[in-house]
Amino acid sequence: MPRVNIYLAKYFNIYQSPARMTAEERKHRIESYLQEVEFASLEELSKHVEASISTVRRDLTVLEAAGNLKRTHGGARIVTPKSDEFAFSARDTHQLDEKEAIGRACAELILPNQSVIIDAGTTAFHVAKFLEDKSPQIVTNSLPVANLYSSAGKVELVLSGGVIYPRLGVLVGPLAVEAFSKIHADVAVMSAGGITLEGLTNSHSLLIDLQLAMMRAAHKVIFCLDHTKFGRRSVSALCDLSKVHAIVTDSKAPTELVGQLRAQGIEVIVAPAGDGV
Known part of the structure; x- marks a missing residue:
């Protein structure tokens, strides 16, 4: 092809341009992605x-009509997830003793009447279990935490808005993000998939x-992570270490990484073994 024609072709975006996805390919990719992330x-x-976004909206309408997904405010969720691996009830059985120990230790960091x-x-749920005597104001998007304190007289409970995601026991979506953007709290008790x-x-x-909205809303950010999260990288980046004030973990956490985190100025509290038993 003559050089001048190559330049013209590039200018008009017709030379070696990548093929666009067909509508069917696009819908298949949307459905496959939702199978992985669920929402x-x-x-x-x-x-x-x-x-x-307008094209995606049309694709979601077709996929919802076929019964493959459910449209929500600002997005979509899969109707039939691949497994119950990430369901709250299933995850809560993992490292149960360690989570109890972490919950007790983290609760000690919360002062009476603080907003949390x-x-x-x-793991954050196990922190909530030990907070009632502190008479805190709790702000959460967790349905299990809300259920825990729905009738507790000592605790003022604020539940964010959002779309209910039953398997995770959580409220998600733009409304939930907006709710936390309007809140100012003393402490945020957070969890993560890896550090x-x-x-x-x-x-x-x-x-x-x-x-991220939760973390921005709090004066102090505490991450509660059992030992299986140390040295692990999950799919989506959350934040760098500069956003973390303290970490509470269990006695099985790797000492080398714990020391490296402390060297970066992060307070790392190791809950004694047996606290949760």
Whole structure:
């Protein structure tokens, strides 16, 4: 091809241009992605399939009519997830003694009458269990935490808005993010899928914006992480270590990484073995 024609072709975007996805390919990719993450916003899906939000909306309408997914405010969720691996009830049985120990130790860091944001993770739930005597104001998007204190006289409970995601026991979506953007709390008790020296990650991308809003709303950010999260990288980046004030973990956490985190100025509290038994 003559050089001048190559330049003209590039200018008009007709030379070696990548083929666009067909509508069927795009819908298949949307459905496959939702099978992995279970819930996604319109913006997230738009980036994933490299299509406009209006195009994604039309695809979601077709997929919902076929019974493959359920549209929600600002996004969509899969109707039939691949497994119950990430269900709250299933995850709460993992490292149960360690989570109890972490919950007790973290609760000791909360002062009476403080306002506390509680994340929807299972370890954060075990922190909430030990807070009633502190008479706190609890702000959460966790349905299990809300249920725990729905009739507790000592605790003022504030539940964020959002879309109910039953398997995770959590409220998600733009309304939940907006709710936390309007809150000012003393402490945020957070969870994550993994921690390395590069930062914290989570396995559910739908939670990232929500967790960041929680962290921005709090004066102090505490992450509660059992030993299995140390040295682990999950799918979605959450934040770097500069956003973390303290970490509470169990006695099985790797001493080398604990020392490296402390060297970066992070308070790392190791809950004594047996506290949760």
